[in-house]
Amino acid sequence: MHHEHEVERRAEVGEGSPLWGGPGEGLIVPGYRRDHVKVDPPGDFPAYRGTIARHPKRPLVPIPDMLTEVTGPLLGEDRIGESDFDLTAGQGGEPQGQKMILHGRVLDGNGRPIRGTLVEIWQANAAGRYWHAWDNHPAPLDPHFEGVGRCLTDDEGRYRFVTIKPGSYPWGNHFNAWRPAHIHLSLLGRAFTQRLVTQMYFPGDPMFDHDPIFNSVREPADRARLISTFDWEATTPEWALGYRFDVVLRGREATPFEEPDVSGGAPG
Numbered sequence: 001m002h003h004e005h006e007v008e009r010r011a012e013v014g015e016g017s018p019l020w021g022g023p024g025e026g027l028i029v030p031g032y033r034r035d036h037v038k039v040d041p042p043g044d045f046p047a048y049r050g051t052i053a054r055h056p057k058r059p060l061v062p063i064p065d066m067l068t069e070v071t072g073p074l075l076g077e078d079r080i081g082e083s084d085f086d087l088t089a090g091q092g093g094e095p096q097g098q099k100m101i102l103h104g105r106v107l108d109g110n111g112r113p114i115r116g117t118l119v120e121i122w123q124a125n126a127a128g129r130y131w132h133a134w135d136n137h138p139a140p141l142d143p144h145f146e147g148v149g150r151c152l153t154d155d156e157g158r159y160r161f162v163t164i165k166p167g168s169y170p171w172g173n174h175f176n177a178w179r180p181a182h183i184h185l186s187l188l189g190r191a192f193t194q195r196l197v198t199q200m201y202f203p204g205d206p207m208f209d210h211d212p213i214f215n216s217v218r219e220p221a222d223r224a225r226l227i228s229t230f231d232w233e234a235t236t237p238e239w240a241l242g243y244r245f246d247v248v249l250r251g252r253e254a255t256p257f258e259e260p261d262v263s264g265g266a267p268g
Ligand SMILES: [Fe+2]
Pocket: 124, 182, 184, 266, 267, 268
């Protein structure tokens, strides 16, 4: 641990320095904030049963990004519909449940905004049911709530969604397993290889202590950054509760991220 901190401190010396110093000074490596390496959950977390079969059993082979990985077709800003940020709109009627506003900022490790990044969310409905073939538990589907939305961050890195507060749902991980209420988020950068996926939770959820996915993020301080805050300012009278969730991509305050979800947002 001591060693890690040494490296971290050294890495920050010279932050923002030019790449080359004056005559005779040679190369000056620009400083950067060292990533907090244990922030993300381990690939193998036995209490979360799904990880047993899907984590890599051998060391990963780094494959350098070539042109194919860093270029290629992207969604394009014009493909995002004007009401895609509103999960309660355009579905033939009002969905059931407590309306809420989810908003926040996407920031880099130095607190600078990440502009124009695609933020996508998916979630269960108010009864805790996903619109998904694998979710067959006896809670009602809502014909007016599909549970997916997307938007781009603005110049300040802000995003905003209007949605319904999701319910807890049971899953087959262990006896009487229920997930805390959560919303899945995906962030896409400028290439398909730049995708980060995480889940946000709600303050004070009684399921936190019982949920192996939440607890697969090992440090309490890191788990705390997965919990949104109730936002009085964003709360709109007679209409919706506000919750704020900032996403930090790197550094010691980084948001814990999952591996890309190969199941495509299935229950879990
Ligand atoms: Fe989920």
